Amino acid sequence: MLLLQEKIKNEGKVLSNYVLKVDSFLNHQIDPELMREIGKEFARRFAAEKITKIVTIESSGIAPAVMTALEMGVKVVFARKRKSLTLHDAYTANVYSFTKQETNEISVAKEHLHSSDRVLIIDDFLANGQAALGLIELVQQAGASIAGIGIVIEKSFQEGRSLLEKDGFRVESLAEVASLTNEKVTFKEEEGAFV
Amino acid sequence: MLLLQEKIKNEGKVLSNYVLKVDSFLNHQIDPELMREIGKEFARRFAAEKITKIVTIESSGIAPAVMTALEMGVKVVFARKRKSLTLHDAYTANVYSFTKQETNEISVAKEHLHSSDRVLIIDDFLANGQAALGLIELVQQAGASIAGIGIVIEKSFQEGRSLLEKDGFRVESLAEVASLTNEKVTFKEEEGAFV
Numbered sequence: 001m002l003l004l005q006e007k008i009k010n011e012g013k014v015l016s017n018y019v020l021k022v023d024s025f026l027n028h029q030i031d032p033e034l035m036r037e038i039g040k041e042f043a044r045r046f047a048a049e050k051i052t053k054i055v056t057i058e059s060s061g062i063a064p065a066v067m068t069a070l071e072m073g074v075k076v077v078f079a080r081k082r083k084s085l086t087l088h089d090a091y092t093a094n095v096y097s098f099t100k101q102e103t104n105e106i107s108v109a110k111e112h113l114h115s116s117d118r119v120l121i122i123d124d125f126l127a128n129g130q131a132a133l134g135l136i137e138l139v140q141q142a143g144a145s146i147a148g149i150g151i152v153i154e155k156s157f158q159e160g161r162s163l164l165e166k167d168g169f170r171v172e173s174l175a176e177v178a179s180l181t182n183e184k185v186t187f188k189e190e191e192g193a194f195v
Numbered sequence: 196m197l198l199l200q201e202k203i204k205n206e207g208k209v210l211s212n213y214v215l216k217v218d219s220f221l222n223h224q225i226d227p228e229l230m231r232e233i234g235k236e237f238a239r240r241f242a243a244e245k246i247t248k249i250v251t252i253e254s255s256g257i258a259p260a261v262m263t264a265l266e267m268g269v270k271v272v273f274a275r276k277r278k279s280l281t282l283h284d285a286y287t288a289n290v291y292s293f294t295k296q297e298t299n300e301i302s303v304a305k306e307h308l309h310s311s312d313r314v315l316i317i318d319d320f321l322a323n324g325q326a327a328l329g330l331i332e333l334v335q336q337a338g339a340s341i342a343g344i345g346i347v348i349e350k351s352f353q354e355g356r357s358l359l360e361k362d363g364f365r366v367e368s369l370a371e372v373a374s375l376t377n378e379k380v381t382f383k384e385e386e387g388a389f390v
Binding site: 023024025028029030031032033035036058059062063066067069070073075076077078080087108109111112 | 257306
């Protein structure tokens, strides 16, 4: 998605070979026009899948997920990282964060996921794949089917995609970052372009 | 906002005289069509205010805030409850949650709030007003001006509105719940209707 790639090039900050900060439009400040375009693109890519529910995780997944849901005419449910006081009967999974070096129990209320659902999972980043795997686990506990995983920014030099594809899941990423070395964002399609 | 009141009547669950659960469309599962209507209504009410930025707090404020921002053509920044590893130079405030009986330090990166900003604060609920007061504090630290506070659901039997109005802030709530007694939602305009 060219618009997203341009935004990453112009506003993304490479903090290390592994960390890309996109706080100006996705993870802290949010650009709603860009989110709408992202929603349209996910809706287009999964148009044939008869999606009935979008599942994401708080907080940064919510904006792209809601815009995709608006385009598709379905509802979103976001998994919570901290148990709500009013959330009792829930599917739960453990998600390890390599960045924060901690495990969070994520949860979704059983009443919002059904075995008849055809689910699209949306998240802001794909790196090690741990959040996506946790969301898949929640959806599978409900007996629902998974049409695929829609990712805004994939760090394709990490193992997330291969873990998900190994399990047979379709992964659609709107920007695939091949490298963050030399303080520079290189997208997958640019890689080796000058070889 | 009638559409919202109907949704609360039909799907809201009164858990106690103080707790209204709206997890089916606002706080856990999200109804994107309703969020769009909410965004349009906030944009209409604050149309004259020349808003340049919307400030909200993760997680449940994000969906209504993003839709309002889309309508208004501005960006949103959401305050974080837990400090991000990549968030260093930030405005911070302490927010006490009566429900959870804990204090969270909320923060917004300085680069996303400027003294020239005219801010609309959006949140999902107004009860004791502590979250709104914390957000106001962040905006004031930046030297930005505050056009008002847009609330999706106000529990008007709690003190939030009076605390905010005492400080001179305009509060616009799309649904004002006057009472949750007898396991029933009574809106402000219904109160005393049969007296």
